[in-house]
Amino acid sequence: MSDWVAKLAKSTPSRILLTVLDGLGGLPFNGHTELEQARTPNLDVLAKSSSLGALVPIEHGIAPGSGQAHIALFGYDPFAYQVGRGVLECLGVGLSPGQGDVCCRANFCNFDGQVVTSRRAVDQRGERMSTELCRELCGRLQKAFESGIEDVSVTVRSGEEHRFAVMFSGPGLEDGASDSDPGVEGLPPRQVEGSRVEKTARIANEFIRRSAEVLGSRKQANYVLLRGLGIRPQLPTFGERFRLRSVCVAAYPMYRGLAELVGMDVARDGRDDWLSQLDVLERVGKDYEFTFFHLKDTDKAGEDGLFERKVRLIERFDAEILPRLVAWGFDVLCLTGDHSTPSVMKKHSWHPVPVLLWSRYAMPEGSSAVFTERACLRGNLGVIYSRQLMGLLLAHAGKLDKFGA
Amino acid sequence: MSDWVAKLAKSTPSRILLTVLDGLGGLPFNGHTELEQARTPNLDVLAKSSSLGALVPIEHGIAPGSGQAHIALFGYDPFAYQVGRGVLECLGVGLSPGQGDVCCRANFCNFDGQVVTSRRAVDQRGERMSTELCRELCGRLQKAFESGIEDVSVTVRSGEEHRFAVMFSGPGLEDGASDSDPGVEGLPPRQVEGSRVEKTARIANEFIRRSAEVLGSRKQANYVLLRGLGIRPQLPTFGERFRLRSVCVAAYPMYRGLAELVGMDVARDGRDDWLSQLDVLERVGKDYEFTFFHLKDTDKAGEDGLFERKVRLIERFDAEILPRLVAWGFDVLCLTGDHSTPSVMKKHSWHPVPVLLWSRYAMPEGSSAVFTERACLRGNLGVIYSRQLMGLLLAHAGKLDKFGA
Numbered sequence: 001m002s003d004w005v006a007k008l009a010k011s012t013p014s015r016i017l018l019t020v021l022d023g024l025g026g027l028p029f030n031g032h033t034e035l036e037q038a039r040t041p042n043l044d045v046l047a048k049s050s051s052l053g054a055l056v057p058i059e060h061g062i063a064p065g066s067g068q069a070h071i072a073l074f075g076y077d078p079f080a081y082q083v084g085r086g087v088l089e090c091l092g093v094g095l096s097p098g099q100g101d102v103c104c105r106a107n108f109c110n111f112d113g114q115v116v117t118s119r120r121a122v123d124q125r126g127e128r129m130s131t132e133l134c135r136e137l138c139g140r141l142q143k144a145f146e147s148g149i150e151d152v153s154v155t156v157r158s159g160e161e162h163r164f165a166v167m168f169s170g171p172g173l174e175d176g177a178s179d180s181d182p183g184v185e186g187l188p189p190r191q192v193e194g195s196r197v198e199k200t201a202r203i204a205n206e207f208i209r210r211s212a213e214v215l216g217s218r219k220q221a222n223y224v225l226l227r228g229l230g231i232r233p234q235l236p237t238f239g240e241r242f243r244l245r246s247v248c249v250a251a252y253p254m255y256r257g258l259a260e261l262v263g264m265d266v267a268r269d270g271r272d273d274w275l276s277q278l279d280v281l282e283r284v285g286k287d288y289e290f291t292f293f294h295l296k297d298t299d300k301a302g303e304d305g306l307f308e309r310k311v312r313l314i315e316r317f318d319a320e321i322l323p324r325l326v327a328w329g330f331d332v333l334c335l336t337g338d339h340s341t342p343s344v345m346k347k348h349s350w351h352p353v354p355v356l357l358w359s360r361y362a363m364p365e366g367s368s369a370v371f372t373e374r375a376c377l378r379g380n381l382g383v384i385y386s387r388q389l390m391g392l393l394l395a396h397a398g399k400l401d402k403f404g405a
Numbered sequence: 406m407s408d409w410v411a412k413l414a415k416s417t418p419s420r421i422l423l424t425v426l427d428g429l430g431g432l433p434f435n436g437h438t439e440l441e442q443a444r445t446p447n448l449d450v451l452a453k454s455s456s457l458g459a460l461v462p463i464e465h466g467i468a469p470g471s472g473q474a475h476i477a478l479f480g481y482d483p484f485a486y487q488v489g490r491g492v493l494e495c496l497g498v499g500l501s502p503g504q505g506d507v508c509c510r511a512n513f514c515n516f517d518g519q520v521v522t523s524r525r526a527v528d529q530r531g532e533r534m535s536t537e538l539c540r541e542l543c544g545r546l547q548k549a550f551e552s553g554i555e556d557v558s559v560t561v562r563s564g565e566e567h568r569f570a571v572m573f574s575g576p577g578l579e580d581g582a583s584d585s586d587p588g589v590e591g592l593p594p595r596q597v598e599g600s601r602v603e604k605t606a607r608i609a610n611e612f613i614r615r616s617a618e619v620l621g622s623r624k625q626a627n628y629v630l631l632r633g634l635g636i637r638p639q640l641p642t643f644g645e646r647f648r649l650r651s652v653c654v655a656a657y658p659m660y661r662g663l664a665e666l667v668g669m670d671v672a673r674d675g676r677d678d679w680l681s682q683l684d685v686l687e688r689v690g691k692d693y694e695f696t697f698f699h700l701k702d703t704d705k706a707g708e709d710g711l712f713e714r715k716v717r718l719i720e721r722f723d724a725e726i727l728p729r730l731v732a733w734g735f736d737v738l739c740l741t742g743d744h745s746t747p748s749v750m751k752k753h754s755w756h757p758v759p760v761l762l763w764s765r766y767a768m769p770e771g772s773s774a775v776f777t778e779r780a781c782l783r784g785n786l787g788v789i790y791s792r793q794l795m796g797l798l799l800a801h802a803g804k805l806d807k808f809g810a
Binding site: 004005008361363364366378380381382383384388390391392393394395396400402403404405 | 432433459463464465466467468469470471472473474483484487488489490493494633747750752753754755756757778779782783787788
């Protein structure tokens with residue numbers, strides 16, 4: 001399907017806004033979902049003149065990670081184009097992997113010379129490693145690898161707690177090298193290896209060996225583990241496929257990175273709160289035919305099991321953000337999530353995500369509509385796959401030619 | 406899907422009626438769609454004992470031409486079987502292209518010896534070419550090519566205004582020759598060409614050259630352009646696939662042509678108004694297990710932006726046609742459109758098309774049902790693809806075997 005949508009896409013001046021409230025969908029707690037509980041007068045008014053529906057992120061029953069959920073929302077087949085864990089980790093710390101760079105998820109661990117005793121490098125009292133220590137050690141590693149390994153440059157960037165990201169850039173690196181992380185404690189670290197990836201494995205193993213030297217004889221965080229080694233997928237760019245100029249407005253590096261992966265421009269002014277993001281959007285929206293606006297906090301509230309916090313965030317979106325989005329004057333205004341994150345589950349789920357699509361040519365829901373999961377499941381757009389959304393957005397913006405004579 | 410439906414299809418005496426109100430689906434104007442606005446007491450009664458649903462013609466967001474929309478309704482994959490523009494044009498003027506005949510959309514243009522100055526052959530005052538002149542010139546061309554070109558016979562048939570259709574019939578003609586139409590004015594006409602289509606290109610170019618001689622030194626309509634050169638797709642026939650005898654009752658040549666393409670019989674008595682068509686249907690229905698009944702006017706009203714006219718046509722269908730269709734006694738009675746043509750858009754759209762399916766074995770909607778777009782989107786059949794409808798029609802007629810033991 002997607003290919004045909006791309007083949008029929010044509011360039012027009014109309015403007016599309018795709019707003020993603022991360023992890024938007026929920027489940028009832030005391031009878032009401034987060035969206036049902038929230039007072040959302042602006043959303044409910046907009047719902048009446050919009051079409052509603054529900055998006056199955058990947059496949060019925062499959063809960064997605066954020067990477068694949070966005071790949072699908074951007075109109076790509078999430079099975080054909082997979083963003084590996086290493087690539088996502090690098091995107092998440094703000095790196096921009098180029099074609100052929102090998103990205104790794106990395107973490108500090110405790111190693112007694114024989115086996116990994118703590119994969120999260122907890123200290124002797126069992127406390128988690130601090131992000132501060134992670135930053136300090138990553139700084140030391142980055143300095144130690146200033147001149148790279150062989151002809152390969154090495155980028156080390158700290159994450160949270162024991163986690164960090166490593167990117168190898170240079171000729172002859174390949175996808176498909178194995179993890180050094182044994183996966184459980186009490187086992188020795190593994191060698192990175194794999195058929196036809198000799199150089200990648202050699203560089204990675206050398207990185208691990210020399211890192212251990214740099215970290216020295218300390219007890220906590222004296223060794224590093226690598227996993228998810230991989231290169232970024234080769235995606236046809238969003239702009240070329242759908243014939244539009246596109247921009248991402250997102251506070252979180254990973255989402256900016258995902259947008260970059262598909263070739264969107266990224267706009268920001270360094271401030272990350274919702275209203276500052278909205279300022280950026282209002283400024284750049286006129287220069288693009290497609291704006292992707294990402295708000296993360298709803299997902300975090302869901303992951304933390306904070307039902308009331310997620311309700312408050314939805315209410316804040318309704319009161320402070322939505323009216324300005326509506327007033328801006330997009331030709332197509334779409335609001336959805338990448339996946340559901342029900343607070344009662346504290347994690348991503350497979351439940352179809354509510355979607356609202358406003359345009360002159362949307363079939364309006366009418367006076368009884370509200371924007372909730374259960375109303376959206378009966379909406380005029382039906383229950384469709386996330387990867388089918390782009391076709392609808394383009395159609396409602398007048399950006400698709402007719403199929404056949 | 407379609408292949409399995411075909412594999413499970415069995416011959417039984419039960420009779421299916423598929424009535425297509427072309428361009429049936431609409432969008433609201435002053436709050437109500439054409440179907441919502443229309444007084445349709447008979448449809449609404451029938452809806453209560455029928456299943457309702459909505460058909461996505463091709464794919465979410467994709468607005469189809471009439472050809473592909475019908476190919477899908479007939480249970481064929483509209484991506485796999487594409488009817489080109491030249492073939493549709495020939496069907497539309499009533500020609501019946503055989504296997505291997507090359508069909509072209511043709512039009513008269515003004516040519517100053519260097520470039521095409523008007524692709525629509527407008528006269529010096531900027532007026533469109535008359536259909537009368539088109540008929541006259543087509544007559545002259547047909548006469549000039551009476552003995553064909555080489556071993557290829559040539560059929561010329563006039564359309565509306567500057568448009569006409571050309572069909573080349575003879576050995577060794579192939580699909581894939583390029584357009585001679587430069588697509589814009591101010592450019593010279595192109596040569597028809599293409600790899601492995603030497604003979605087709607030679608015949609087409611010779612047709613163009615000799616046509617210019619026939620048309621002579623006149624200023625308006627002194628040259629012809631060809632495009633959409635192609636042969637009809639090789640379709641497994643409808644009757645063989647689904648094991649039934651099928652007939653088309655349609656006033657418009659293109660729809661009769663599409664039905665012929667899939668191997669249906671065509672019944673007509675030469676009169677083209679709705680009631681005459683209905684007479685034909687009532688007469689031939691008993692000889693076939695599948696009757697395709699096509700009514701065009703609703704689409705034309707939508708394309709012309711005539712909301713009230715479309716409303717009146719739906720009301721007329723309800724009052725004059727539907728009761729007789731119901732009374733005839735089909736085992737399965739289905740009413741739908743090939744696509745939506747909202748009057749407010751004045752063109753084909755992607756919006757799912759309402760469908761009503763009455764049979765003894767349909768899950769009835771119950772007492773609150775009405776036949777409108779928004780009711781159908783919530784109907785018991787759900788929102789499905791047009792190409793899935795045939796399976797449901799056959800099933801409700803008892804014409805499908807069980808799948809598996």
